[in-house]
Amino acid sequence: xxxxxxxxxxxxxxxxxxxxxxxxxxxxxxxxxxxxxxxxxxxxxxxxxxxxxxxxxxxxxxxxxxxxxxxxxxxxxxxxxxxxxxxxxxxxxxxxxxxxxxxxxxxxxxxxxxxxxxxxxxxxxxxxxxxxxxxxxxxxxxxxxxx
Amino acid sequence: xxxxxxxxxxxxxxxxxxxxxxxxxxxxxxxxxxxxxxxxxxxxxxxxxxxxxxxxxxxxxxxxxxxxxxxxxxxxxxxxxxxxxxxxxxxxxxxxxxxxxxxxxxxxxxxxxxxxxxxxxxxxxxxxxxxxxxxxxxxxxxxxxxx
DNA sequence: TACACTATTTATAAAGATTACTATGTAAGA
DNA sequence: TCTTACATAGTAATCTTTATAAATAGTGTA
Numbered sequence: 001x002x003x004x005x006x007x008x009x010x011x012x013x014x015x016x017x018x019x020x021x022x023x024x025x026x027x028x029x030x031x032x033x034x035x036x037x038x039x040x041x042x043x044x045x046x047x048x049x050x051x052x053x054x055x056x057x058x059x060x061x062x063x064x065x066x067x068x069x070x071x072x073x074x075x076x077x078x079x080x081x082x083x084x085x086x087x088x089x090x091x092x093x094x095x096x097x098x099x100x101x102x103x104x105x106x107x108x109x110x111x112x113x114x115x116x117x118x119x120x121x122x123x124x125x126x127x128x129x130x131x132x133x134x135x136x137x138x139x140x141x142x143x144x145x146x147x
Numbered sequence: 148x149x150x151x152x153x154x155x156x157x158x159x160x161x162x163x164x165x166x167x168x169x170x171x172x173x174x175x176x177x178x179x180x181x182x183x184x185x186x187x188x189x190x191x192x193x194x195x196x197x198x199x200x201x202x203x204x205x206x207x208x209x210x211x212x213x214x215x216x217x218x219x220x221x222x223x224x225x226x227x228x229x230x231x232x233x234x235x236x237x238x239x240x241x242x243x244x245x246x247x248x249x250x251x252x253x254x255x256x257x258x259x260x261x262x263x264x265x266x267x268x269x270x271x272x273x274x275x276x277x278x279x280x281x282x283x284x285x286x287x288x289x290x291x292x293x294x
Numbered sequence: 295t296a297c298a299c300t301a302t303t304t305a306t307a308a309a310g311a312t313t314a315c316t317a318t319g320t321a322a323g324a
Numbered sequence: 325t326c327t328t329a330c331a332t333a334g335t336a337a338t339c340t341t342t343a344t345a346a347a348t349a350g351t352g353t354a
Contacts, residue, residue, distance in 0.1 A: 019302070019349085019350050019351070020350075021303075021349075039340095041339095053303090055303065055304045055305065056340095057304075057341090057342080057343090061302075061303080062302095080339065092264070094264045096270065107260055113239075113277070113279065114279055116254055117279040121252050121283075122283070123250070126280050128280065129280070130257075130260070132272055132275040133276070134274075136270055137269040137270070140271055166331070167321075168332075200332090200333065202333045207313075228311060228312090300349100300350090303349085304346090305345095305346095306344085307343080308341105308344090309343085311338100311340080312337105312340100313337080313339090314337070314338085315334100315336080316333100316335095316336105317334095319331080319332070319333090320330085320331075320332085322328095322329100322330100324328105
């Protein structure tokens with residue numbers, strides 16, 4: 001369940017000498033609980049009820065810390081602001097061009113392309129990133145209605 | 148050669164009712180000629196000699212037009228500003244985490260993953276985007292020297 | 295528990311990229 | 325040439341993200 005991932009994340013943070021604060025805990029919880037690939041502003045707004053005085057900078061600071069430890073992945077889908085995703089298992093994303101919805105889908109990791117890229121370019125490969133773009137079922141339906 | 152691609156691009160623009168202006172032509176030429184994945188500012192600076200009065204907005208406007216027609220692809224590699232790539236053949240990019248260099252490499256198009264993603268999510272798939280990250284040969288050498 | 299040290303938060307300013315807006319200019323067809 | 329709609333220049337505004345400094349609060353230790 002979610003709290004297990006959360007505990008593991010907190011432990012990972014402690015091992016890196018990162019202090020636990022209520023704000024940090026809340027941001028982490030939000031990322032683990034929500035699977036909505038939120039922007040920094042999404043998180044800020046979602047937690048502003050519990051932390052009325054929280055600064056946007058705190059959200060960014062923590063997201064950076066999480067990223068450095070590898071708990072969180074930053075993504076940029078061409079729209080203005082970055083989106084952040086709690087790293088669980090290996091999955092890829094498919095993004096709706098019309099409404100911007102992001103959906104996970106599982107697919108065997110593309111190890112081969114990393115090997116090929118390394119051979120062709122001489123790079124030492126660390127990771128890759130793959131995103132698929134299209135139209136989600138909801139937007140397809142709407143486009144059909146209004147033909 | 149390059150002028151062939153350029154002609155084709157110009158024709159494609161005309162078919163879409165887009166007028167050819169000297170600035171537009173120059174931006175297009177720059178994108179076709181340079182294979183450096185420039186930012187909007189790169190283009191602006193490169194052309195400021197020929198067009199001392201050109202506005203940054205003109206660069207952005209044209210890049211948007213080119214994108215809408217499908218001549219150009221916008222990419223965001225996590226750093227501040229977007230990079231723009233003239234669409235030629237199917238290739239992918241490998242990016243150096245250390246110096247930010249972008250290198251093309253060819254690889255068979257990943258059609259299968261689009262099909263799988265479509266099946267699993269119900270999306271109508273349009274395209275995908277894949278990037279590999281690592282360390283380029285130059286930066287590897289430097290890291291070895293300073294060990 | 296109290297203390298000390300330092301990371302963290304807050305608040306705000308600043309930077310940087312991109313977009314919006316309006317008057318002026320210009321491409322392209324009649 | 326004339327006309328019209330589109331494009332450009334110039335600038336302001338917006339938006340995201342980072343930097344800064346003072347206040348606050350975790351965490352280990354006595």
